[in-house]
């Protein structure tokens with residue numbers, strides 16, 4: 514396929530490399546240099562393009578999508594997340610409606626991850642006879658170095674703009690569809706800036722999503738056991754990932770009525786295995802029982818190739834944009850900025 518990647522920064526360059534490696538012809542567009550073209554308008558024959566990737570900063574997504582669809586109304590577009598800023602959601606919907614032949618998919622890495630799929634399968638099987646009582650998802654990394662370099666500064670979604678799309682994808686994979694929809698419509702009981710989002714109502718399991726880009730670990734007890742290297746264990750035991758350390762503490766834990774836990778732990782071989790980024794584990798722990806299995810594979814790559822396949826096969830007019838999730842996250846961004854204003 515011929516694929517145009519618009520924006521070849523941190524993420525767009527990974528898209529380009531993965532598609533090239535898979536044998537596709539990749540053309541790049543970026544004004545910063547090092548790309549085949551500096552601007553979309555320089556592309557000679559856009560109608561011969563099979564798929565487009567938009568991986569510019571979020572503020573430039575909507576103008577890039579508008580330009581692509583103006584020149585190619587039936588374009589197949591893989592759009593990086595978030596699809597757009599909260600105030601642009603109505604414009605995004607209008608742009609897509611004006612191009613009923615287009616096909617648009619918002620990148621959902623964890624929604625297409627084999628590790629998440631195998632974890633969810635275990636949860637679904639066990640929860641048929643042992644209902645889910647609590648779900649905790651944590652994505653913690655010390656990003657202060659990135660922030661100092663101008664990355665991970667989302668002025669509109671705030672902290673919710675980085676990891677929360679991924680965390681919602683994992684939550685969506687373990688909850689029944691109607692329960693997940695109810696979750697997105699439920700006002701959280703607690704939202705803190707760091708950011709902890711806790712929901713507790715009678716008609717949902719207790720749910721906590723926690724992410725810290727300052728490296729402050731929220732739930733060392735739920736997944737710390739899975740890490741093998743001493744350095745990782747020490748950081749987790751202190752509940753702090755120090756500045757400049759690239760350890761990522763990411764897990765999803767489901768507690769069932771019997772007290773059993775099903776826990777997906779990403780990258781638990783950090784510090785022990787050079788390929789740790791592509792190895793994840795699911796642990797199933799009950800009273801006196803413990804089993805686990807490992808899932809290997811690059812889930813960013815898997816997700817891109819699956820979504821490209823989906824875009825190629827999907828009917829005209831298909832748009833998978835996760836708008837309820839964007840609105841939920843916009844609400845969280847708004848809630849934390851309000852909390853911060855009150856604190857200041």
Ligand SMILES: NC(=O)c1ccc[n+]([C@@H]2O[C@H](COP(=O)([O-])OP(=O)(O)OC[C@H]3O[C@@H](n4cnc5c(N)ncnc54)[C@H](O)[C@@H]3O)[C@@H](O)[C@H]2O)c1
Pocket residue numbers: 519520521522523524525542543544545552553568569570571573577593594595620622664
């Ligand atoms: N799916 C994920 O896991 C994931 C992870 C990180 C970032 N992202 C998303 O990917 C997008 C890009 O993030 P990044 O970290 O790669 O940013 P980045 O700043 O590293 O790269 C963006 C690139 O886009 C280029 N650019 C800017 N305007 C452009 C335009 N009009 N046309 C073409 N190129 C243009 C810039 O020059 C830059 O090279 C963001 O929307 C971000 O939220 C997704």
